[in-house]
Amino acid sequence: MPNGGKAEQVRRHVLHLVEAQLRPHDKLPTERELAGELAVSRLTIRRVLDNLERERRVYRVQGAGTFVREPQVAKSLELTSFSEDMRQRGMVPGSRLLTAERGSAGAHIGQELALSPADPVVHIARVRTADGEPICLEHSYIPEALAPGLLDLDLEGSLYELLSAHFRLHLEHAEQTIAATVVDPDDAHLLSVPPFSAAFRVERTGFDARGRPIERAESLYRSDRYHYELTLYRGQ
Numbered sequence: 001m002p003n004g005g006k007a008e009q010v011r012r013h014v015l016h017l018v019e020a021q022l023r024p025h026d027k028l029p030t031e032r033e034l035a036g037e038l039a040v041s042r043l044t045i046r047r048v049l050d051n052l053e054r055e056r057r058v059y060r061v062q063g064a065g066t067f068v069r070e071p072q073v074a075k076s077l078e079l080t081s082f083s084e085d086m087r088q089r090g091m092v093p094g095s096r097l098l099t100a101e102r103g104s105a106g107a108h109i110g111q112e113l114a115l116s117p118a119d120p121v122v123h124i125a126r127v128r129t130a131d132g133e134p135i136c137l138e139h140s141y142i143p144e145a146l147a148p149g150l151l152d153l154d155l156e157g158s159l160y161e162l163l164s165a166h167f168r169l170h171l172e173h174a175e176q177t178i179a180a181t182v183v184d185p186d187d188a189h190l191l192s193v194p195p196f197s198a199a200f201r202v203e204r205t206g207f208d209a210r211g212r213p214i215e216r217a218e219s220l221y222r223s224d225r226y227h228y229e230l231t232l233y234r235g236q
Contacts, residue, residue: 006040010048013038017068018057024070028058070225082128082136083158091130095156098190099125102144102151109141112205112216120144124155127190128219134191135225136202141216159215169214176204183220191222198223 017028029037031045038045049066052058059069086093101123105115113121122142127134140159142150147167155162163169178200185195193199200221205213 006038006044007048010034010038010040010044011052014048014052015057018052022068024068026068027064028066028068030065081158081160082138083161086130089130092132093158094129094132096127096129096134097124097155098127099123100151100155105141105143109216113141113143113213115143122147122150124159126155130225133225134222136219136221137187137190138217138219142214146212146214163214170208171206171214172209174204174206176202178202180223181220183222187220191220193222193224200226 014028014034022028028034028049031042031049034040034045035042049058049060053060053066056069058066060066083093102120103123105113105117105119105121107117109115109121110117110119115121120143122144124138124140124142126138126140128136128138142163144150146169147163150162150167153162153166160171163171181199181201182196183191183193183199188195188197191197191199200223202217202219202221204215204217204219206215206217208214
């Protein structure tokens with residue numbers, strides 16, 4: 001069998017272990033064990049594991065072995081809600097409500113939502129989960145004039161679906177920024193990660209078809225469980 005075929009055989013075998021037999025942080029068989037079981041060289045095993053490590057499917061601990069990495073949630077650049085993202089990936093979305101209150105927009109949120117600082121907004125803070133595990137800390141701000149009575153509704157599910165069903169507010173496009181950051185100790189506790197872990201800070205203002213800003217979202221995502229995918233095209 002050509003070496004490329006052997007490498008593909010090893011890759012399929014290891015991915016089966018990772019996806020079907022082992023759990024996150026379980027240890028894989030050693031290079032020697034895999035080489036003996038699959039009748040290939042240890043060099044082939046090592047190259048396959050190197051590739052899987054670069055793909056963030058496994059991780060290595062020097063002197064201890066190779067382990068299954070926590071699965072990451074890949075986010076493409078399309079306007080979807082967190083709940084839609086998780087469902088598309090076969091995961092069950094969830095929320096833990098931290099804050100639901102009415103307050104003044106203030107200078108920063110008012111500017112993003114085209115409101116005066118004194119205009120009322122609804123502030124909703126939630127820990128968003130996938131299969132019960134915290135993925136992000138989300139703060140959403142909605143102009144109260146566009147969604148009167150929002151605080152009286154169940155805020156555990158998809159906010160976009162709620163805005164659409166009850167207030168006929170449909171997000172049509174958004175302006176978004178993504179930046180690298182670290183998690184402060186209070187937020188780290190909510191996200192079940194060590195303090196000062198790497199994270200993504202995502203800020204998004206969503207607009208309806210009329211161009212009205214209807215939501216300002218400021219979210220903190222665990223970078224060990226979430227990443228973004230981009231498709232880039234070379235200009236002519």
